[in-house]
Amino acid sequence: MKARSGKSPSNLMARECIVTAMLQLIYKKPMSSITISELTKLAGVSRVTFYRNYGSKEEVLIEELRELLARYEAEEPAERRRGIYYDRQHMKRCFQYFYDHRAFMDGLIYCGFGDIFLRLITEYIQRKWSDGSSGPEQAYRLAAFSGMLYNVYSAWVQRGCAQPPEEIAEIMERMCEMGFGAALP
DSSP states (O other): OOOOOOHHHHHHHHHHHHHHHHHHHHHOGGGOOOOHHHHHHHHHHHHHHHHHHSSSHHHHHHHHHHHHHHHHHHTTTGGSSSSTTTTTTHHHHHHHHHHHTHHHHHHHHHTHHHHHHHHHHHHHHHOOOOOOOSSSSHHHHHHHHHHHHHHHHHHHHHHOSOOOHHHHHHHHHHHHHHHTTOOOO
16 A cells, blocks of 8 residues: 555645546446546546555545545544444444445445455454454454445445435344344353
């Protein structure tokens, strides 16, 4: 991964333009057909600016997802940082955040980066909710939860986000209580 350059306002704007252009292009053609030249032209930035920020066009999406997850974690109220990972409040916040950023999240899935979405969510959940002493069972439980979170989100999107995030949170909480809650320490 390329080292991040400074977070000056102009650099942040360039990154935002590149991400926006990438999202526009991935709905028009496969990622493999997108060239850096057409990406930078659509973004209104130079190739130098692109390579100052990213090592590849794939890194554009990966880094944006990392940034979204970092903001999600940073914005979490202090009183909600612990507790049960699958409770309604955590799920409501999660699905609301996904909904608020659905153009990007859906673009990831659309262009075939769903596995990266799942991997980074799993890493986040493992880091946040594993206490390190629970052993492999808790790690597998959190991995299964991550997969369920990703798949419920995908199904929700396929249904046009017809239910509000609160309702999806209730559904997730009930599913987790049936499958995850009984065996938790």
